[in-house]
Amino acid sequence: MKSYFSELFTGAWSLILGLKVTIKALFTPIVTCQYPREKLEITPNYRGHIDLVKFADTGTHKCITCGSCMRDCPSDCIVVDGEKREGVKGKALTVFTLDFTKCSLCGACVEVCPTKALDYSNEYELAGYAREDFHYDLLKRVEERE
Amino acid sequence: MAMDVETLEDSRHHRYVLNMGPQHPSTHGVLRILLELEGEYAMELLPVLGYGHRCHEKIAEHKPVKSFMPNTARMDYLGALIYNHGYAHLLEKAAGVEVPERAEYIRVITSELNRIQSHLLWYGAYLLDLGAFTPIMYAFDDREHILDILEDVTGSRLTYCYFRVGGVSKDIDDKFVTSTRAFIKRLRSRFPMYEDLVNGNIILQKRLNDVGELTPQLCARYGVTGPLLRGTGVDYDMRRAEPYSIYPQFDFEIPTETKGDCMASFLVRFREMEQSLRIIEQALDGLPEGPVMAAKVPKKLKIPAGDYNASVEAPRGELSYYLVSDGSDVPYRLKVRTPSYSNLSVVPEMCQGMLLSDVVSAMGALDLVIPEIDR
Numbered sequence A: 001m002k003s004y005f006s007e008l009f010t011g012a013w014s015l016i017l018g019l020k021v022t023i024k025a026l027f028t029p030i031v032t033c034q035y036p037r038e039k040l041e042i043t044p045n046y047r048g049h050i051d052l053v054k055f056a057d058t059g060t061h062k063c064i065t066c067g068s069c070m071r072d073c074p075s076d077c078i079v080v081d082g083e084k085r086e087g088v089k090g091k092a093l094t095v096f097t098l099d100f101t102k103c104s105l106c107g108a109c110v111e112v113c114p115t116k117a118l119d120y121s122n123e124y125e126l127a128g129y130a131r132e133d134f135h136y137d138l139l140k141r142v143e144e145r146e
Numbered sequence B: 001m002a003m004d005v006e007t008l009e010d011s012r013h014h015r016y017v018l019n020m021g022p023q024h025p026s027t028h029g030v031l032r033i034l035l036e037l038e039g040e041y042a043m044e045l046l047p048v049l050g051y052g053h054r055c056h057e058k059i060a061e062h063k064p065v066k067s068f069m070p071n072t073a074r075m076d077y078l079g080a081l082i083y084n085h086g087y088a089h090l091l092e093k094a095a096g097v098e099v100p101e102r103a104e105y106i107r108v109i110t111s112e113l114n115r116i117q118s119h120l121l122w123y124g125a126y127l128l129d130l131g132a133f134t135p136i137m138y139a140f141d142d143r144e145h146i147l148d149i150l151e152d153v154t155g156s157r158l159t160y161c162y163f164r165v166g167g168v169s170k171d172i173d174d175k176f177v178t179s180t181r182a183f184i185k186r187l188r189s190r191f192p193m194y195e196d197l198v199n200g201n202i203i204l205q206k207r208l209n210d211v212g213e214l215t216p217q218l219c220a221r222y223g224v225t226g227p228l229l230r231g232t233g234v235d236y237d238m239r240r241a242e243p244y245s246i247y248p249q250f251d252f253e254i255p256t257e258t259k260g261d262c263m264a265s266f267l268v269r270f271r272e273m274e275q276s277l278r279i280i281e282q283a284l285d286g287l288p289e290g291p292v293m294a295a296k297v298p299k300k301l302k303i304p305a306g307d308y309n310a311s312v313e314a315p316r317g318e319l320s321y322y323l324v325s326d327g328s329d330v331p332y333r334l335k336v337r338t339p340s341y342s343n344l345s346v347v348p349e350m351c352q353g354m355l356l357s358d359v360v361s362a363m364g365a366l367d368l369v370i371p372e373i374d375r
Helices: A002-026 A068-072 A108-112 A138-144 B005-014 B056-060 B065-075 B080-095 B101-129 B134-154 B174-199 B202-208 B216-222 B262-285 B339-345 B356-365 B370-374
Strands: A050-052 A078-084 A091-099 A118-120 A135-137 B016-020 B032-038 B041-048 B306-314 B317-325 B333-337
Touching: A002 B174, A002 B202, A050 A138, A068 A078, A068 A108, A091 A138, A108 A118, A135 A138, B032 B356, B041 B356, B056 B065, B056 B333, B065 B080, B065 B370, B080 B101, B080 B306, B080 B317, B101 B134, B101 B174, B101 B262, B101 B356, B134 B174, B174 B262, B202 B262, B202 B356, B216 B339, B262 B356, B317 B339, B333 B339, B339 B370
Parallel strands: none
Antiparallel strands: A050 A118, A078 A091, A091 A135, B016 B032, B032 B041, B306 B317, B317 B333
């Protein structure tokens, strides 16, 4: 009988203690962010899908079509191709596509690139209606970029 | 059970089968459990697996060893860095790669942050299963800080691929150190709040005490490891039992409880967070300068022929990788021993004869991550 009442008391007290925490939280600043209306700043180190880097000195990318990224990719999502052109040393890049649906963002391509031509983009708002929406033409992207 | 045929047949007559899952709010993922109920009592339980099977072990047999690193993170999405750590540890052991000391420190710090993150998510989700909605909001508030810290250094928020054979992919900076120190202070100050809000709560006590009791013998029979085993009083932790990385240098305790019920594993996990904070603090104090990648890691990593094994302590228990190599850079076989699989196998015996609502308590205490079971 005695333990019944003591349990009743400690039980009720534990609930009051919990409520105290909740009430205290009511007066603390809001920690959430109303996402589509306001956005948090994203860290520059965020790893989105890969992109060819546009170098300011040449105004274009630095890909030499060696195909290291294509070979090192664990998921075979990169396709690189080039052709021999007059007056250009080595091969000129003609195709650089990324199938982002297969990419697992391991970073092997960025690390293996001998000319540091690849980097991660900062894009995180990705949604599409078709699978093909995520087959990126990186060469076109780098040419269109400012 | 001493039952004669007549009553057995009679009680069978009243039994019915209920599907819990594959999509059920209290199974975290696509786990299906067949429950044979008698009234509100679960008399037989049968977990049905395979809904999320992605052939990770088979994939490993088809590509170079280094390329399997991102897959390890997808097995246990809550302990991605620790799975990275285990795999990197395995390959370094097999190929004889020396890891710079700074890289090992970074590995320990990020792994322990990952462990706290996993426990915080378990904490919130478990209480959500039990019907308490608010605690997950507090837990996610804290967890968000860890995700931000790790995002800044690894670039991702959940399925990290940060460790490499011979080190880590990116060095940490002062910002990382200061924000981690700030987080340690913050989480320490939050523990009393959790204590008041949840741990002392009478409803939680009634739901967890004496529910799902395990014994060390039962754990040994099923291979149950992690906080569940430590809740029965066995201080088995891979960081102590088979030290890897630089864990022997740190001063930390292995929290244990004796009762083996849900409350015991609940408290063990809770106290593990405090111990992880201690490890991080010591590692930050002793962080040496130097490179974060080994100088000579061959591009094509050939593993000498033979068998290799490496084990680490994942948030849910012992994680083992077992590699059989034929001398090439593609493994002949890679077996992954994941803790949740063994922990789940104890369910039919542990939950037999329980109330249905207690089954939810007991299952939550296992802290199951379903992709890790199915792989």
